[in-house]
Amino acid sequence: MLGEAKRAMNVAEIEAKSILTPTGGFLAGFSHTLNPYVGCSLGGSLCGMACYAAEMPFSSREAAPWGQSLKVKLNAASLYRRDHARVRRKGERLSIFMSSVTDPYVPQERRYRITRGILTEMVEFPPDTLVLQTHTPHVLWDIETLCRLHERCRLTVQISIETDRETLPGFPRHAYSVSARLAALRELTEVGLKTVGVVSPLLPLAEPESFATRLGEAASSVILDHYLIGDGSPDGARTRRRKAVRDLTVPELIAAADGNDWNTLEKFDQIVKTFRTVLGNKRVGVSADGFRAMADCT
DSSP states (O other), rough: OOOOOOOEEEEEEEOOOOOEEOGGGGGTBSSEEEEEEEETTTTSHHHHHHHHHGHHHHHHHHSSSSSSSSEEEETHHHHHHHHHHHHHHTTTEEEEEOSSSSOOOOTTHHHHHHHHHHEEEEHHHSSSEEEEESSSGGGGGHHHHHHHHHTTEEEEEEEEEOOOOOOTTTSOOOSOHHHHHHHHHHHHTTOOEEEOOOOOOOOOOHHHHHHHHHHHOOOOOEEEEHHHHHSSSGGHHHHHHOOOOOOOEEHHHHHHHHHHGGGHHHHHHHHHHHHHHHHOOOEEEHHHOOOOOOHHHO
């Protein structure tokens, strides 16, 4: 981990009441989300700066600022078994997005292994579809379990990589390097897992065509998203109003780093066209439709 600015992390162990949350909206097509933790200890990094979860109601109820508080759901694995049984008794489809408002592989996962416990339960009690999305290469900790789960359900592993630049002027540091995340995607793909490189939210790229090629060599598919259409609010309102760094919003940081074009859908459409030229239309998804299509969750 490249590291964030050193800050106090409040970590609390809790007993949750449930683990599968019915979903819709941006994640329509999935039946449930699953979040092993409350909050995210990557919140002070570049990833956390642009994370829409910081604007969710539960975040505003926390005493500590986003990125400085994490609640560990100690009973998550047993809750999954119980909630899975409830869904199956109703004869309903179980299509899970894990995770929507935290990361399954926050650094504390090394100690608590909450995600590992859930995945182990899933091998015995599989969903129909699981999309496991993370920002970190630590998903490799569970590669053997994921290979077993791959035989039991439709599994997709997604790693977010917002830019090809290891540093962006004015932005916080990456929690994990671009190269490490690309390498993790490649390793997962090489063992036969379906993988997606998620460029979300799109930040300024140095070499779009080269980045498309690198992602295409590492992952099965790619999803591109822009805060204007993908942060869960009209016209990217959440992203445009939130002060991210030194009282500057993400759009202001983007404009200062590499010009305001990157804050427009015209530029986004241009990048989508470049990626589809390099990789082909079928390997490149866009925003919510892309997440659903790549997961085959319908």
